[in-house]
Amino acid sequence: MLVVKIGGGESINLEACCADAAELVKARQRLVLVHGGSHQTNVLSQALGHPARFATSVSGYQSRYTDRRTLEIFCMAYAGQVNKRVVELLQARGVNALGLSGADGRLWEGERKAAIRIIEDGKKKILRDDYTGRVERVNSALLELLLGAGYLPVLCPPAISYQGELINVDGDRAAAATAAALKAEALILLTGAPGLLREFPDESTLIPHIPARQVEEFMPFAQGRMKKKVMGASEALAGGVRQVIFADGRIERPISRALEGAGTIIS
Amino acid sequence: MLVVKIGGGESINLEACCADAAELVKARQRLVLVHGGSHQTNVLSQALGHPARFATSVSGYQSRYTDRRTLEIFCMAYAGQVNKRVVELLQARGVNALGLSGADGRLWEGERKAAIRIIEDGKKKILRDDYTGRVERVNSALLELLLGAGYLPVLCPPAISYQGELINVDGDRAAAATAAALKAEALILLTGAPGLLREFPDESTLIPHIPARQVEEFMPFAQGRMKKKVMGASEALAGGVRQVIFADGRIERPISRALEGAGTIIS
Secondary structure, eight states: OEEEEEOOSTTOOHHHHHHHHHHHHHTTOOEEEEEOOHHHHHHHHHHTTOOOOEEEETTSOEEEOOOHHHHHHHHIIIIIIIHHHHHHHHHTTTOOEEEEETTGGGOEEEEEEOOEEEEETTEEEEEOSOOEEEEEEEOHHHHHHHHHTTOEEEEESOEEETTSOEEBOOHHHHHHHHHHHTTOSEEEEEESSSSOBTTTTOGGGBOOEEOGGGGGGGGGGOOTTHHHHHHHHHHHHHTTOSEEEEEESSSSSHHHHHHTTOSEEEO | OEEEEEOOSTTOOHHHHHHHHHHHHHTTOOEEEEEOOHHHHHHHHHHTTOOOOEEEETTSOEEEOOOHHHHHHHHIIIIIIIHHHHHHHHHTTTOOEEEEETTGGGOEEEEEEOOEEEEETTEEEEEOSOOEEEEEEEOHHHHHHHHHTTOEEEEESOEEETTSOEEBOOHHHHHHHHHHHTTOSEEEEEESSSSOBTTTTOGGGBOOEEOGGGGGGGGGGOOTTHHHHHHHHHHHHHTTOSEEEEEESSSSSHHHHHHTTOSEEEO
16 A cells, blocks of 8 residues: 655646556555645635735744635635546546545544644744644545545545534645555655755755654754655654655656655655 | 435525535435535636636527636535535534545546537527536446445536546536436425526415426426526436425525425426
8 A cells, every 4th residue: 555645836747646646556556645735725825815824833833824714715726626636637547536635524533723823923922713733533444445446545635623624734744644544555745856855955965765763853954844744754654654755746757756766765 | 315406506505404414314314415516616716817607508508618727616616615615514513424526436427518509699609628518427336335334425516527527517417317326216406496486586486396297398487597407307307216306495404394395396
């Protein structure tokens, strides 16, 4: 079992990711796809006059402030625009893809964190009415049901709170939780870079290998959104996934290239 | 088995429809929900500077001209905004809803009609690059799989072409095809009116009953979008569904009220 997360950055080559996934499925690789939609959400938010607002938590992680209107736009971009495009790209290649958000069938459940502590202009603040959370439970029975019937699950945020509210969750960490729940051999995170870079954005400084038990030590090299990917990698490994690969989602055959050894391999 | 289509008009009471559906599911009614998103698509199209364009076919039916950008907006509104809201409303009431578009798992398959003959300003024209079609095959095995595992399927357009392209299909007719495929006892179409009216929009002229074999004769009373609902009713009945009800989707307990005899019953 392989879990592949297709990043939501502007530079991601969605067509190449889907074409490669289709080839792997046809070669009988058991696979679950997860995708992002960050760039599309930003574009849509801007166009609808409700521009994205990012908050930095007191622990230094960046996340999208998700009020009710942002949540709605988030659903449009992730579950509507990107998810159905990915399903279409796969269906056109003969793969019976089936898209689900983490809310569907309580696939990804977690606690809503309605208030988050952030730092804005150097000051600590509390943001309320936030619809965010973290995936704590994965409905792996639903994924097994669909895989067993021959469908390729294509997953994306939002997730669902225990109270039944849609919540924005980090897709990388949700993919990590999914990989752990499915006892996947590997989790591949396709991003807009060739892997983790020692000196971002200098791509010649790619870190080719990180021993699993040292992953936390490499956190200082992660910039911006990459931090959550390193956190996700750490969580996946702790959950029993043997190998996590950060690989380039901008190129042709991105998944196959990662399996052939390209990118940053954490094992 | 009951198939309920929640209309996509502005006046539909989505909360009441979902609350009622949740009560029925808890009372062990086997149910599949289908929903629209026409109003939300119009609002979103307008906000994004790509306003909806409707075409009247030479046979007199109105449909949305769906170029590639409209298709994308259509997915945002139907599969993103409305579908996830319906799932959330049901999940918050303890029902394990699972949303799918007709493209997912090839749930609703049909032929894409890339060119449609229309009448504009009294002249016949051909519109090309249209992503529309009609549901010809329903993947009832997928619905049975989900129902058997305890999920409530929440379905919406788009569907998928045989070539794997997303296509805009009429939700009422898709619901009719779904009811026929599932051998449902009844199909309920919840709309922004109490049923079929002899003199639209005078609600005191409700037609309470139409004998199944006379449904086509009542077509002249159907205005605008109601025409496709009558067509859907006719198709569902021809497909073996015993009863089709046009009922009021603006009120409390809309499904239960329809089952108690309100609306226009075609049987």
